[in-house]
Amino acid sequence: MEYHFEFSGKNIATDKAGYLLNVEDWQTDMAPTLAQTENIQLTDNHWEVVKFVRQFYLEFNTSPAMRALVKAMANEFGPEKGNSRYLFKLFPKGPAKQATKIAGLPKPAKCL
Amino acid sequence: MSQTNKIAIVNKSAPYGSSNGQESLDMALAMSNFAQEVSLFFIEDGVLQLLDTQRPTAIDAKAYHKTFKALEFYDIENIYVCKQSLAQRGIDSSQLCITTTLIETTELPELLASQQQVMCF
Amino acid sequence: MILHKVASSPFSHRALDHCLQRIHATDGLLLTQDAVYGLMDKELSTKLQQLEAVFVLKEDAEARGIEIEPSTIQLINYEQFVELCLKYEKVISW
Numbered sequence: 001m002e003y004h005f006e007f008s009g010k011n012i013a014t015d016k017a018g019y020l021l022n023v024e025d026w027q028t029d030m031a032p033t034l035a036q037t038e039n040i041q042l043t044d045n046h047w048e049v050v051k052f053v054r055q056f057y058l059e060f061n062t063s064p065a066m067r068a069l070v071k072a073m074a075n076e077f078g079p080e081k082g083n084s085r086y087l088f089k090l091f092p093k094g095p096a097k098q099a100t101k102i103a104g105l106p107k108p109a110k111c112l
Numbered sequence: 113m114s115q116t117n118k119i120a121i122v123n124k125s126a127p128y129g130s131s132n133g134q135e136s137l138d139m140a141l142a143m144s145n146f147a148q149e150v151s152l153f154f155i156e157d158g159v160l161q162l163l164d165t166q167r168p169t170a171i172d173a174k175a176y177h178k179t180f181k182a183l184e185f186y187d188i189e190n191i192y193v194c195k196q197s198l199a200q201r202g203i204d205s206s207q208l209c210i211t212t213t214l215i216e217t218t219e220l221p222e223l224l225a226s227q228q229q230v231m232c233f
Numbered sequence: 234m235i236l237h238k239v240a241s242s243p244f245s246h247r248a249l250d251h252c253l254q255r256i257h258a259t260d261g262l263l264l265t266q267d268a269v270y271g272l273m274d275k276e277l278s279t280k281l282q283q284l285e286a287v288f289v290l291k292e293d294a295e296a297r298g299i300e301i302e303p304s305t306i307q308l309i310n311y312e313q314f315v316e317l318c319l320k321y322e323k324v325i326s327w
C-alpha cells in the first residue's frame with residue numbers, strides 16, 4: 001500500500017502515518033497543509049519549532065526525539081521555550097512527533 | 113524500565129561494510145530516551161566511524177556520522193575512543209567529528225567492569 | 234594476469250595480507266569497500282607502492298574520508314572497475 005497526497009500539482013509520497021518519505025519534497029508552504037492533518041493552526045511559536053526541528057535534522061541527519069528536542073530548544077531559545085510544558089501546549093499530541101511531521105521529516109525513532 | 117542502568121555500547125566495526133554502526137547509534141539514542149546512562153566506546157575499526165571527512169553519499173549510504181554531534185542533546189556524554197586503534201590507523205584525534213575521551217587499550221576492561229550491561233556491535 | 238579484489242578492512246581481516254603474500258608482480262590489485270582503509274596503514278601503503286598496478290575505487294575512498302596522495306595508486310570509478318575486470322583475464326575476490 002502506498003500513501004501520498006497532492007500538493008501544487010505534485011504527488012508527495014508519505015508513510016502510513018503521513019510523514020513525508022523524502023525530506024527534499026518539503027517546502028515552507030507545505031507546512032500549513034501538514035499541520036491541518038494534525039488539527040494545528042500554525043502560529044509564530046509553532047513555526048519557530050518547526051523550523052528548528054528541520055534545522056536539527058539537516059545538521060544532524062536525525063529527527064530529534066522528545067528529550068533531545070527539549071534540550072536542544074533550551075540550548076537555542078532558553079528554558080522558557082526549552083521545556084515540555086511549553087512544547088506540549090503547541091503540539092498537544094506529542095511535540096517531537098507532530099513538529100517533525102509538519103517539518104517534512106521522518107518520525108523520530110523512539111521505541112525499538 | 114524504570115531504574116537507571118549503566119549501559120556500554122562497544123563499537124568495533126567500520127561504518128559502511130555492515131549496518132552495525134547505524135544500528136548501534138539507533139540503539140544508543142533509543143535507550144537514552146528511557147533515561148538509561150549510556151556510554152559509547154569506539155575500538156579497532158569502530159574508530160573509523162568518527163572520521164570527520166567522510167562523505168558516504170558517494171556510495172548512497174546515510175551520513176550518520178553527523179548524528180554523533182547531536183549526542184549531547186541525548187545526554188550521552190561518555191564517549192571513549194581507543195588511542196592505540198587511532199594510532200594504528202594514522203588518525204589524530206583532531207580528525208574526529210566530536211570531542212571524545214581517549215583511553216588506552218588496557219583501560220577498557222576496568223571501564224566495562226563498572227557497567228551493568230555491555231552490547232557489542 | 235590476474236586482478237585481485239579485496240573488500241575487507243585489513244585491520245580486522247586477513248584477506249589483504251593473504252592476497253599480498255600470493256600476488257604476482259604483474260598482477261593488479263583493486264581495493265574496494267572497507268579495504269580502502271588499508272591506505273591509512275603506513276607499512277601497508279609502502280608495500281602497495283611496490284606493486285605494479287594498484288587501483289582504488291574512488292567512491293569507496295571518498296565515502297570513508299580517505300584521502301589519497303598522488304602516487305602509483307590509481308583512483309578509478311565504477312565504469313573503469315568494469316573495464317578492469319574485462320582487461321584482466323581472471324579475477325580473484327579475496
